[in-house]
Amino acid sequence: MQDFGRNLKFELLKLLRNRMIIIVSVVLLTANMVAAYRLCDVENDAKTEYYAQGVAAVIKDAESRYGAEEGKNGFTARYYKMIADKYSKLRTDKEPEAVTGYGQYLSYIYVDLFLLSCCAFCAAFTFRREKETGEMQTLYAYKHGRRGYAAVKLTACAITTTVLVLLFCLSSFTGVFVRGGFVDFTGGGARLQDLKAFIYAPNEISVLSAVLVSVLYKIPVCIALAFFAGGVSYLFNSGALAAAVSAVFMYGSYMLNNRSYINKNAFLRNCNLFASIRPSNIFGELRCINVFGFAIPAYVVNIVLPLLLIVFFGAVFFELHLNRASVTIKLPKLKFKRKRKIKQAKPHGLFAYEFRKIFKSKLCVAVIALTLIAGAIVSVISVRAFPYPEQVYKKYCERWQGRYCYEIEDEYNAEQKKINDGFEAYSAMRYGRPVEGIDNPVQAADYYIANYEGFRLFREKYERLIELHEQDKDTPILFEGGYRRFFESGADIFLILSAVFLCTYLATYDRVNNTESVMTTTKKGRGKLPWIKFAALMTVSGALYAAFTLITFLPILFKFGMALPYADTYAVPGFEACGGMSLGRYVALMFILRFIGVVLLCLFCCGISSLIKNHITAMAATAWIYVIPIFLLKNAENKAARCVEPSLLLDGSGFMQLFSSPGAVAVSILICVVIPCILFIPFIRKVIKWNFR
Amino acid sequence: MELSINNVSKSYKQNKALSGFTLSFSPGVYALLGPNGSGKSTLMNIITGNLKKDSGVITYNGKDISKMGMEYLSLLGYMPQYPGIYLQFTAEEYLYYIAALKGVKDPVEQITEVLREVELDDVRSMKTSTFSGGMKQRLALAQAVIGDPKILLLDEPTAGLDPKQRIAIRNYISRISFNKIVIIATHVVSDIEYIAKTAIFLKKGVITDCGAPSELAKKAAGDVWSIRCGADEVTAYQNRYKVINIQSDGADVNLRVLSYTKPTDNAKPEAPTLEDEYIRVFAN
Numbered sequence: 001m002q003d004f005g006r007n008l009k010f011e012l013l014k015l016l017r018n019r020m021i022i023i024v025s026v027v028l029l030t031a032n033m034v035a036a037y038r039l040c041d042v043e044n045d046a047k048t049e050y051y052a053q054g055v056a057a058v059i060k061d062a063e064s065r066y067g068a069e070e071g072k073n074g075f076t077a078r079y080y081k082m083i084a085d086k087y088s089k090l091r092t093d094k095e096p097e098a099v100t101g102y103g104q105y106l107s108y109i110y111v112d113l114f115l116l117s118c119c120a121f122c123a124a125f126t127f128r129r130e131k132e133t134g135e136m137q138t139l140y141a142y143k144h145g146r147r148g149y150a151a152v153k154l155t156a157c158a159i160t161t162t163v164l165v166l167l168f169c170l171s172s173f174t175g176v177f178v179r180g181g182f183v184d185f186t187g188g189g190a191r192l193q194d195l196k197a198f199i200y201a202p203n204e205i206s207v208l209s210a211v212l213v214s215v216l217y218k219i220p221v222c223i224a225l226a227f228f229a230g231g232v233s234y235l236f237n238s239g240a241l242a243a244a245v246s247a248v249f250m251y252g253s254y255m256l257n258n259r260s261y262i263n264k265n266a267f268l269r270n271c272n273l274f275a276s277i278r279p280s281n282i283f284g285e286l287r288c289i290n291v292f293g294f295a296i297p298a299y300v301v302n303i304v305l306p307l308l309l310i311v312f313f314g315a316v317f318f319e320l321h322l323n324r325a326s327v328t329i330k331l332p333k334l335k336f337k338r339k340r341k342i343k344q345a346k347p348h349g350l351f352a353y354e355f356r357k358i359f360k361s362k363l364c365v366a367v368i369a370l371t372l373i374a375g376a377i378v379s380v381i382s383v384r385a386f387p388y389p390e391q392v393y394k395k396y397c398e399r400w401q402g403r404y405c406y407e408i409e410d411e412y413n414a415e416q417k418k419i420n421d422g423f424e425a426y427s428a429m430r431y432g433r434p435v436e437g438i439d440n441p442v443q444a445a446d447y448y449i450a451n452y453e454g455f456r457l458f459r460e461k462y463e464r465l466i467e468l469h470e471q472d473k474d475t476p477i478l479f480e481g482g483y484r485r486f487f488e489s490g491a492d493i494f495l496i497l498s499a500v501f502l503c504t505y506l507a508t509y510d511r512v513n514n515t516e517s518v519m520t521t522t523k524k525g526r527g528k529l530p531w532i533k534f535a536a537l538m539t540v541s542g543a544l545y546a547a548f549t550l551i552t553f554l555p556i557l558f559k560f561g562m563a564l565p566y567a568d569t570y571a572v573p574g575f576e577a578c579g580g581m582s583l584g585r586y587v588a589l590m591f592i593l594r595f596i597g598v599v600l601l602c603l604f605c606c607g608i609s610s611l612i613k614n615h616i617t618a619m620a621a622t623a624w625i626y627v628i629p630i631f632l633l634k635n636a637e638n639k640a641a642r643c644v645e646p647s648l649l650l651d652g653s654g655f656m657q658l659f660s661s662p663g664a665v666a667v668s669i670l671i672c673v674v675i676p677c678i679l680f681i682p683f684i685r686k687v688i689k690w691n692f693r
Numbered sequence: 694m695e696l697s698i699n700n701v702s703k704s705y706k707q708n709k710a711l712s713g714f715t716l717s718f719s720p721g722v723y724a725l726l727g728p729n730g731s732g733k734s735t736l737m738n739i740i741t742g743n744l745k746k747d748s749g750v751i752t753y754n755g756k757d758i759s760k761m762g763m764e765y766l767s768l769l770g771y772m773p774q775y776p777g778i779y780l781q782f783t784a785e786e787y788l789y790y791i792a793a794l795k796g797v798k799d800p801v802e803q804i805t806e807v808l809r810e811v812e813l814d815d816v817r818s819m820k821t822s823t824f825s826g827g828m829k830q831r832l833a834l835a836q837a838v839i840g841d842p843k844i845l846l847l848d849e850p851t852a853g854l855d856p857k858q859r860i861a862i863r864n865y866i867s868r869i870s871f872n873k874i875v876i877i878a879t880h881v882v883s884d885i886e887y888i889a890k891t892a893i894f895l896k897k898g899v900i901t902d903c904g905a906p907s908e909l910a911k912k913a914a915g916d917v918w919s920i921r922c923g924a925d926e927v928t929a930y931q932n933r934y935k936v937i938n939i940q941s942d943g944a945d946v947n948l949r950v951l952s953y954t955k956p957t958d959n960a961k962p963e964a965p966t967l968e969d970e971y972i973r974v975f976a977n
Contacts, residue, residue, distance in 0.1 A: 345783060348789065350790075353786075353790045353793065356781075356786070357781070515777040515778065517741070518773060520742070521741040521742065521743065521766060521770075522766060522794040522795045522796075523766045523767040524793070524794045526742075526763075
C-alpha cells in the first residue's frame, strides 16, 4: 500500500510537471470561463404563467393516460401514475431574482465540451507517456510494473479527472458570477422548481443541492470517458490515430446526443453516457426507462451506467496492460492488386518533395478524401431540403424575374385576387356556405391550397421590394434561395479541421521526423525551404478549399439557380450589409476573402507550428482557436459579435456582413489578419535568423 | 582550406558547455573524444549554425562564417547524433531530396555511388520505414556525404553498426577525407584510432589534450600494466588503481591497470593504446 501511494505521488507529479498539460488546462479553463460569461443571459424574462400551464398540461395528460391504462398494471400505467403523483406536488412560483445565477450556471452546457477535451488530453498523456518514452520494457521487468502500474495509472487518472471537474465547474460558476448573475447567494436555498429551466423537475431538492449533485454526476462520466480515451491511446501504437479514434468517439457521441432523433428515442436519450453530464437531463422532466416492466428513473440509470463503464474500461485497461496489447493499423492488401513495379526515383524540385510528404502519408490522403466525401454528403443533404412552399415561391419569382416591383403591380394584384377567391371558395366549402361569384370553386380552392404558402412568401418579398423602391433602392425580382444558401454555407468545420491538420502536419513534419537539424545545414534548407513549405501548404489547403467550395456551390447552383448576378445584394434578405454591391461581385469578393482566409490560416498554422514542436498539440491548439468561437457564436443574434471569430474570413460572407459596423470590422481584421501575421514572425525568424548569429 | 574556431563559448543557463574553445582544422580526419556532456555535440551544432554561440569567432579561410551565409552552408555535410529520416520516402528519394536541398546539379551518379559505398544499393527503392537501425545510420551518413561537402561533421557515425559495417564505414570516411575537413564526435576510441589525423580530448567544454592518436597514446607509456591475480584480489586492486580491463581465466584473473608506479612485483608493463590514454585523462 505504501508503494502504491508512493507510485501514485510520482504519477501525479509527472502530470503536474508537464508544461503542456498545465498550458492546455489553463487555456481550456479560461475559455470555459469566457464562454460562460459570454453566454450567460442574466436578464430574467420569467414567464412563469406558461410554466404553470405546462405543469398543469403534463398532469392532465398523465392522468388521462393513466385512466386509460388503469387496471392493466403494466409499465405504461405505472409510469403515468408516477408522473401524475410527482408533478401534482409541484408549485409553480415565479422565478425569484436570487436564483437566476444558479439557473444560468445549470443551463450552461458548453462546459462539457471543454471539460471532456481536457480530461481526454490529460488521460492520454497519463496512459501513453511510458509507451512514447520507450519505458514499457523496463516497467514490465519491475515488481510494480504490471498490476501495480495499471492500478496507479487508473487512480491517477481518476484523481486528475475529479480535480478537473471541480475546476471547470468553478470556472463556469466564476464566469456567471463575473457577469453579475448572482444578486446574492441566498437563492441556493430555494427549490429547484423555482428555476425556469427546471420547472418540471420531479425531485424536491434545493438549488444548491442540485448544483452539487450536477457536479457529482459529472465526475463518474468524466472518469469513464477518461478511462476510455486513456485506454485507446494506450492501445494504439500511433498517437495520432489514437487521438483521432478518441475524438471521433467522444465528439461524435456528444454531437449525436444533441440530435433530435436521439432525443425522440427514450432509451438512447437516457442510456447514453453523455446524458448524465448535463443537468437538464438529470433534473429535467421525469424520464423513465423500462427495465423488465419497472419504471426506473433516468437519473438512476445516469449514475449507474457511468459506474459500470468505469469498471468495464478499468478492467479492459488492466487486460491490455497485462497482455501487452497494442494495435497497429495496417490497410488490408487487396488480392486483385497488381504487384507494383519498383520504379527508380528521379530527382525533383523541392516543391514536389513537399507535396510528396503530404500525399505519401495515408493519413493525409484519408483526411483529404474524407473531407471531400463529407462535403459532398452534407451538400447533397442540404440541397435536398427544398420545401414545397419555397418551390412555389421560386415559381412566382421566376415568373417575374428581372422585372421591378412597380412593373408587375397589375399582374401581382391579379394573382392576389386569384388566391383570395380560392380562399373564399375553400372556406365556403369547408363550412358549407354557398360559393358566390366564383366559376369553378373546387379548382379555385385547389389553387389556393397549392399556392397560398408560396404566394405568402412572395408577398413578403414584394412588400420589401416596394419599401426599397420608396428608398430609391430598386432591385429586380429574382429567386434568392440559391444565393442565400451559398452565403450561409459559411466556413465548414470539417474543412477548417482538415486544413488545420494538413497545414500543421507539413509545418511540423521535419521537426517531428527529427530531420530539421540536417535541413538547416543545407544551402536551400535554411533560406528557401520554409517558403517552399509555406507555398506548398497554401496550395494544398487552397486546393482543398476550392474543391470543397465547388462541391458545395455546384449542387446549389443546379438545384436553386443563381440568376441575375447584376442585381443588388438588397435582393437577399439578411445580406444587405453590402448594399450597393451586385450579387456577382458579392460572390467574387466572397471567393477572394475565402482565399485570403486560407492564406491567413496557413500563416497561423506555420506560426503555431514554429512555437509548438509536436504536430498533435499544434493541430489541437489551432483547431480549438478556430473552431470554438464558431460553436459559441453560431446562434448569436447580433451579427457583429461574430467579429471575434478567427475563421470569419474563411466564411467570406460572414465577414462582409460586418460591413455595417466599422468597429466590428476593425476587431475582425485584428483577430483574423493581425494576429496570424504576428504569429508568423517566429516562422520568418527561422528563415532569416542566420543573419542574427 | 582552414576552419578556425577562436575562443568560442556556449552556456546552457548555469552549465558551461564550451569554454573558450580554440582550434584550427585543415583537411583530414579530426576526432572529438570526451565523456557525455563534454560539449562535443554543442561544438558540432555551433559549427553547423544550428546553435548560437555566446562568444567567439569561427572563420573559414579567414572569412567569418556568420557573414558567409549560404556560401558557408554549401560547404557543409552534417550527420546528427540522432539522425531522423523520412519514413515515407525510399532511400533513393530521401537522398534526392537532400541533394535538392544542397543544390547538387546532377545527383544521379553521386547518389548511386554513395549508396554503393554504404551498402544500401540493394534496398535503394525500399521505404526507409522498413530499414533496421544500422541501415538508417548508414543512410544518414550517405546524406551527409552528398554534394561533396568540404566540411563533414559526423556525430557518432558508427553507433548501432555491426563490426563489419563499422570497419567499412571507417574506411570509407578515411578514403573521402583527402580534400575535406572531417570532424567526428564519438565515444568509441577504436573507431578513430587508425583514421584520425588528430584526436581532441574534450572535458567540460575545454580541450585537455590534442594531437595525433599515436602521440597521445604514447603519453600513457609506462603507466599501463598487466597483473595476474586471484579473483578475490580484484576488489582490492580496483580500490587502489584504475582498472581498465578485467579478464577472467578460470581461477585467475588478468587485469589491465593504470598506475604511475609499478603496482606489484609481478606486474608487467604493457604497450599503451589511445583508449588507455583516454581513460587516464578522463578517469579523474
